[in-house]
Amino acid sequence: MSSREAEIILIRGADVLTMAAGEEIRPSRADVLIESGRITGLGADLAVPAGAEIVEAAGRLVMPGLVNAHLHSSEMFLRGRYERLPLEMWLCWSYPFFGLEPPDLELLRLRSLLVAMESLRSGVTMISDDFFDPPAHHLARLGTVFSAYDEAGIRANVSSGLMNRPYLDTLAYGREVFPARVQAQLDFPLTGADEYTTFCEAVFRTLHNSGDGRLRYMLAPSGPQRCTVELMQACRDLARQWQVPYHTHVLETRTQAVTADKLFGGSIVRYMHEHGLLNPNVLMAHAVWITDEDIALMADAGVSVSWNILANLKLGSGLAPVRRLLNAGINVALGTDGASSNDTLRLFDVLRAAALVSSATAKGPMAGLSSGEVLHAATLGGAQAAMLAExxxxxxxxxxxxxxxxxxxxxxxxxxxxxxxxxLVYCENGSSVESVMVDGCFVIRDGSFTRLDEAGILSEMRARMPAFLRQHQTTEAMNSFLIPLFQEVIARCDRVPVAAERYLPS
Structure with a gap:
């Protein structure tokens, strides 16, 4: 779908913040000329081409759209539902093991539209959606997500995430703590590497590069502890073939760090290195519990990291060593994570938290991230992580x-x-965003969506939410008996020393 209201648009007289590599991060008065979706002129007092639509922008700031490097659209209907839960317990309800009824196609469309609407309203033009839709992979369901994002006009990388190892084998002490009858219940049939590869190849043939090239498929094996080597290497090969990200979760929690020691005899990052799984396609979500040795391997391989500071704070996962990542030359992007572990998809909230929390270090605020570094992570750093820096x-x-x-x-x-x-970093929350353009098309103009009936979509969603939430409450009850078991696993892991400590100061 394409809806360019004019082939040539001149945005005139704005304060323009380019965020271009090597340029000072300061706005300057300039015009922006756009032809057929592409920037063809940038500078003061540009000539007006014949037939151009002129957008007067005095008193406005024009800047790149923000890039959300990591989110899960699957959580969008569970915002504000949980608190004071570590990841492993939170997963029982946000990604339940039992009684899960995936939303029908219309609910899936509405959920995806809500993701796009909240993102665009808060100045995000590009998202990396680690879409997770158990228990199986269906082109029609994934295609519904692609179609919704096309309808909204956003740019997106979208996955169909997968884990294919028995869950309790991905968790330290899982087999020791969980009773045999529960273990039998949790040992579901799993997708093999060949089956998943076949599905991904079908996606690349049918959905990849749709929406005028705005919408791409990415590979997303859930995490090295959750996937077989064969699956991860198959995903690596597909990512290289199609030049898309290999998006995976790495060392999000202390429990995962202990699990790595038990499963691999040490670091998950070294494990990835030994199996040829580190390369510039790799986008690591979180990377909280990493060591200096891990950072060196990551830097040598040219991986990117999505720092999801608000989700890490809410789930008590700890703080990624972002200053050391940047000092090592590792590309850092910013992500919201899902709307159940963060509760919003407003990336401006993440910018502010990133700047503030990075200053609360043992070395003091001068070791924190500057506003320029934070903005880079939210724009060009995110684009690089998405393999879209060009x-x-x-x-x-x-x-x-x-x-x-x-x-x-x-x-x-x-x-x-x-x-x-x-x-922009410390004061703005997205409310000053007046207009949003993606691929040369205004998707929000003067505060209103150009492609979507926002009020109608929200009204339809609100009408359907009571029934959805009643069903989810039943699902929560079915999974509640797992909570104390996971709590015991976490308690055992907390008693085990690990190579990195990432807790907030008490």
Missing amino acids: TTGSLEVGKQADLIILDLSHGTAFTPLSDVVNQ
Whole structure:
């Protein structure tokens, strides 16, 4: 679907923050010329081409759209439902083992539209959706997600995530703590590497590069402890063949660090290295419980990391060593994670938290991330992690026009106007976003969606949510007996020393 209202658009007289590599991270007064979706001119007082639509942007800030490097659309209907749970216990209800009834295709469409709408409204033009849809993989269901994102006009990498090892074999002390009858219940039939590869090849033939090239498929084996080597290597090979990310969760929690010691005799990162699973296609979500040796291997391989600070804080997972990652030359992006582990998809919230929390270190605030570093992670760093740095993430001639326009006079975020870059990170929450353009098309203009009936979609969703949540409450009850078992696993892991300590100061 394409809805360019004019082939040539000139955004005139704006303060433009390009975020281009090697340029100072400061806005300057400029015009932006867009032709057939691509930026063809950038500078002061550009000539107006014949037939151009002129967008007057005095008093506005034009900058690249933000890139959300890691989210799970599967959680979108569970926002605000849980608190004070570590990951392993939280998973029992947000990704239940028993009684799960996947949403029908219309609910799946509505859920995906809600992801796109919240993202776009808060200035995000590109998302990496680690879509997880157990118990099986269906082209029609994945195609519904692609279709919804096309309908909204957003840019997205979308996976069909998978784990294919018995769950209790992916968890330290799982076989010791869980009774035999429960173990038998949790040992579900699993998808093999050949079956998954066949499915992925079908996706690449039918859905990949749809939506005028905005929508791509990515490989997403859930985590090295959760997948067989054969599956991970098959995904690695497909990622290389199609030049898409290999998106995986790495060392999110302390329990996972203990699990790595028990399963692999040491680091998951070294395990990946030994099996040829580290390369520039790899996007690691979290990377909290990593060591200096891990960082060296990651830097040598050229991997990217999605720092999901708010989800890590809410689930008590710990703090990734982001300053050391950056000092090693590792590309860092920012992600919200899902709307059940974070509760919003507003990436501006993540920017502020990233800057603030990075300053709360043993070495003091001067070791924290600067506003420029945070903005880079949210734009060009995210684009690099998505393997789209040549397409999006900065405003440069030749790139696609993925940009946002902020009204600097809206509300109080920029009043008084002291330092735009600092205020973007510390003051803005997305409410100043006035217009959003993806691939040269306005998907939000002057505060209104151009492709979507926002009120109608929300009304339909609200009508269906009571029944959905009643069913989910029943599912929660069916899985509640697992909570104390996982609590015991975590308690045992907490008594085991690990190579990295990542807890917040008490």
